[in-house]
Amino acid sequence: MGFGGKMGKAEQKQESLAALGLRSVNGREVAVTGLSVDSRVVKPGHLFAALPGSRLHGGAFIKYALRMGAAAVLTDREGAAIAAAELAASDAALVVAEDPRMALSYCAALWFGAQPAMVVAVTGTNGKTSVANFTRQIWAQMGLEAANMGTTGVEGAFSAPMSHTTPEPITLHRTLADMAAAGVTHAAMEASSHGLAQRRLDGVRLAAAAFTNFSQDHLDYHADFDAYFDAKAGLFDRVLSEDGVAVINMDDPRGADMAEIAIDRGQAVLTVGQDDRCDLRLLSQRFDDRGQDLRFEWDGRPHQVSLPLIGGFQGLNVLVALGLVLATGGDDLAAIRALPYLTGVRGRMELAATRANSAPVFVDYAHTPDALRIALTALRPHVMGRLIVVFGAGGDRDRGKRPLMGQAAAECADLAFVTDDNPRSEDPAEIRAAIMAACPAAVEVPDRAEAILRAVDALQPGDALLIAGKGHETGQIVGDTVYPFDDVEQASVAVEALESAR
Numbered sequence: 001m002g003f004g005g006k007m008g009k010a011e012q013k014q015e016s017l018a019a020l021g022l023r024s025v026n027g028r029e030v031a032v033t034g035l036s037v038d039s040r041v042v043k044p045g046h047l048f049a050a051l052p053g054s055r056l057h058g059g060a061f062i063k064y065a066l067r068m069g070a071a072a073v074l075t076d077r078e079g080a081a082i083a084a085a086e087l088a089a090s091d092a093a094l095v096v097a098e099d100p101r102m103a104l105s106y107c108a109a110l111w112f113g114a115q116p117a118m119v120v121a122v123t124g125t126n127g128k129t130s131v132a133n134f135t136r137q138i139w140a141q142m143g144l145e146a147a148n149m150g151t152t153g154v155e156g157a158f159s160a161p162m163s164h165t166t167p168e169p170i171t172l173h174r175t176l177a178d179m180a181a182a183g184v185t186h187a188a189m190e191a192s193s194h195g196l197a198q199r200r201l202d203g204v205r206l207a208a209a210a211f212t213n214f215s216q217d218h219l220d221y222h223a224d225f226d227a228y229f230d231a232k233a234g235l236f237d238r239v240l241s242e243d244g245v246a247v248i249n250m251d252d253p254r255g256a257d258m259a260e261i262a263i264d265r266g267q268a269v270l271t272v273g274q275d276d277r278c279d280l281r282l283l284s285q286r287f288d289d290r291g292q293d294l295r296f297e298w299d300g301r302p303h304q305v306s307l308p309l310i311g312g313f314q315g316l317n318v319l320v321a322l323g324l325v326l327a328t329g330g331d332d333l334a335a336i337r338a339l340p341y342l343t344g345v346r347g348r349m350e351l352a353a354t355r356a357n358s359a360p361v362f363v364d365y366a367h368t369p370d371a372l373r374i375a376l377t378a379l380r381p382h383v384m385g386r387l388i389v390v391f392g393a394g395g396d397r398d399r400g401k402r403p404l405m406g407q408a409a410a411e412c413a414d415l416a417f418v419t420d421d422n423p424r425s426e427d428p429a430e431i432r433a434a435i436m437a438a439c440p441a442a443v444e445v446p447d448r449a450e451a452i453l454r455a456v457d458a459l460q461p462g463d464a465l466l467i468a469g470k471g472h473e474t475g476q477i478v479g480d481t482v483y484p485f486d487d488v489e490q491a492s493v494a495v496e497a498l499e500s501a502r
């Protein structure tokens, strides 16, 4: 039995296992007072989820969770076997699930209860944050209480910081419940491949889901490309129910595969792209210094809007966002009228500074080979002189990306500076060397602030600079230390320093 929000301060919320959709296998029935996945934060009465991890099995921590007063343990057969002796000697209830991560997600959804009435999710290698943010902006322009949730935290009618793109289910459902309590009715969230593989969002009731694109990333975590694609496909073949709507970018080579998966599940599909069979059809784009004009067709009628957004890919992201709004029953003309009011997303093709000679400096979050190539290609029509890029690659992340990012810079930029981007536990010099092998003409500058200064200094009239990889990030992670660092701020500092020295 739950006490909802009507509890006094001294009262504590309690739920039976049955109310959380769980069944004890050792005959012990308990009242659960909270949920945790980490033994170190277990409180008396908690249900501790001992999950198989990428490094360890949470079963190894059951004994510590019991010492901290856990009333119940949710795990798989392996976890139960690891702690068989400690479980037998305790009063705790034991729940064994085939897939304890999925069980935890449903359990967290029941524990926290409320979710915004309309939740949509977006997956894809690149563009998730942008699409979620644009979807929220369209809803907000339509007068709805809306928020987006992901890499940049929760933004819109509710805000909160977040440390993951798709947080683990306890944080996720606590946040969704807080959003609902604050009056948010419409939420657009990012579904990362880690989040999908680990079933973090399986308990979310989605009305629609979108797919942006598929290219190389995260092969440090997923076994291969197929496993990475399968994780993303989980949004359609598992999380989104049969009566949900799938919004698919058909311009991506894997769009047709994703649409087929959605159709096999029985979902309605709203297609986006250049093909004349697409529901939301991109007719043409025209670029200028300020952004772009987008011409598209919906319901047999052409529409044209001016967007203050740099980069052809952002036009497509806007159409995917529009697709999500339309798929969830938004009034089409009201949604289309909202588009000219869209503003750019922090750290995505953001104009960070301009030199006195008018050369612009853009900050972008391109951190995959495909994104770097697309970001540079997107800037090219705006540049009459040289296109300069500053970039690096993250430590403890997919090593295969490094030479491919070097190759993208060698092929798409006129001058490249290779620098550090969150080396984490790795030797930064080795990361840079792996990149430089594919772009030997690049200039290697270990210190990111110095790399930015030198690149800004190189800007001649007509040139443009792209600082890629960190976008909205505010830190440089070296070892376990996060040093304050902000590309947008560094760009301004560099421009000011150089102009005042003249």
Ligand SMILES: CC(=O)N[C@H]1[C@@H](OP(=O)(O)OP(=O)(O)OC[C@H]2O[C@@H](n3ccc(=O)[nH]c3=O)[C@H](O)[C@@H]2O)O[C@H](CO)[C@@H](O)[C@@H]1O[C@H](C)C(=O)N[C@@H](C)C(=O)N[C@H](CCC(=O)O)C(=O)O
Residues within 6 Å of the ligand: 037, 038, 039, 040, 050, 051, 052, 053, 054, 055, 056, 057, 058, 059, 061, 163, 164, 165, 166, 167, 168, 192, 193, 194, 195, 221
């Ligand atoms: C690789 C990965 O995704 N790891 C996540 C995963 O950890 P894990 O299950 O692999 O952890 P583990 O270290 O093997 O430990 C196993 C279990 O023992 C538990 N434990 C561990 C130690 C202890 O003392 N007590 C204890 O109970 C852990 O909580 C865990 O449940 O589950 C943890 C709890 O939910 C996450 O915090 C952790 O995220 C780590 C920190 C992480 O960096 N994740 C990143 C890569 C991530 O998820 N990124 C995505 C994608 C971003 C993008 O698209 O670019 C994101 O959605 O943010």
Ligand SMILES: Nc1ncnc2c1ncn2[C@@H]1O[C@H](COP(=O)(O)OP(=O)(O)OP(=O)(O)O)[C@@H](O)[C@H]1O
Residues within 6 Å of the ligand: 124, 125, 126, 127, 128, 129, 130, 131, 151, 165, 190, 212, 213, 313, 314, 316, 317, 347, 348, 349, 364, 365, 366, 367, 370, 371, 372, 374, 375, 471
């Ligand atoms: N539709 C797209 N196609 C290709 N590249 C894109 C697209 N949208 C965005 N990008 C590139 O990817 C970068 C990251 O964009 P965004 O933050 O929206 O993606 P994301 O999928 O949320 O990334 P993450 O996996 O880090 O959460 C952008 O700065 C841009 O360079």
Ligand SMILES: N[C@H](CCC[C@H](N)C(=O)O)C(=O)O
Residues within 6 Å of the ligand: 367, 393, 394, 395, 397, 421, 422, 469, 470, 473
């Ligand atoms: N959220 C992504 C993006 C990281 C961007 C880049 N700055 C890096 O550190 O590699 C990740 O953790 O892989």
Ligand SMILES: [Mg+2]
Residues within 6 Å of the ligand: 128, 129, 130, 150, 151, 152, 165, 190
């Ligand atoms: Mg993101």
